[in-house]
Amino acid sequence: MKPKNKISFEIKEKYEGGPIELVPYVDGSNFADTVAAFEQLSGFRPAGAYGGLIPSYFNYGPLEKYFLGRADNYWKKKGGIYILGCQCGEVGCWPLFCKVTVESESVIWDRFKQPHRLDRDYSGFGPFVFDLVDYKREVASCVVELGNASSEN
Numbered sequence: 001m002k003p004k005n006k007i008s009f010e011i012k013e014k015y016e017g018g019p020i021e022l023v024p025y026v027d028g029s030n031f032a033d034t035v036a037a038f039e040q041l042s043g044f045r046p047a048g049a050y051g052g053l054i055p056s057y058f059n060y061g062p063l064e065k066y067f068l069g070r071a072d073n074y075w076k077k078k079g080g081i082y083i084l085g086c087q088c089g090e091v092g093c094w095p096l097f098c099k100v101t102v103e104s105e106s107v108i109w110d111r112f113k114q115p116h117r118l119d120r121d122y123s124g125f126g127p128f129v130f131d132l133v134d135y136k137r138e139v140a141s142c143v144v145e146l147g148n149a150s151s152e153n
Contacts, residue, residue: 003106003131009142014054014089020146022063023052024083026128032084035096035112038125044117049094051087055146058082058091063146067139068107069100080111098126107135 010023010030024031036048053060060081061071069081079099086094099111110127114120 003129003134005128005130007107007130007135007138009138009145010052011142011145014051019054019056019089021052021054021089022142022146032087035084035125038122039120042121042124044114044120049087050084050096051089053082053085053091054089057089058085063143064136064139067100067135068102070102080113083109083112102132105132106130107132 006027008025008028010025012021012023013019014021026034032048032050032052035050039047055063060066065071066081071081078097080097081100082091082095083098084096085091088094095115097113097115098109101108101110107130108127109130112122112125114122
């Protein structure tokens with residue numbers, strides 16, 4: 001698949017003085033907002049209520065591996081990763097799950113699932129296809145920024 005989407009991450013405090021949140025942006029839009037819009041159009045109730053991932057709340061393992069779908073056996077057994085957590089900050093509360101596939105020149109996000117509503121059909125959502133080099137660069141930059149943000153708190 002030819003890359004067509006752009007990935008970036010925003011790193012911010014979840015709330016003033018709170019934990020650091022990692023929010024994916026696809027093509028310049030907050031991915032939680034993109035998912036919420038799809039869910040609303042699809043008639044999913046409740047729709048949205050997603051937020052970024054909070055690394056201090058859950059052990060994702062090395063993020064460089066995690067975002068490539070290559071983390072430990074736990075994620076391999078699941079067949080993908082949590083790409084968003086709940087707006088409350090807890091990934092187990094209301095996450096969005098997706099399969100991550102790495103090809104020779106691209107990274108693909110597809111097969112989205114809401115684990116608490118397995119009857120929802122996300123087949124019309126995505127796939128999102130990113131340039132492999134750009135994707136790895138963004139994740140590496142994110143890891144550095146997370147390290148800097150953690151050392152400031």
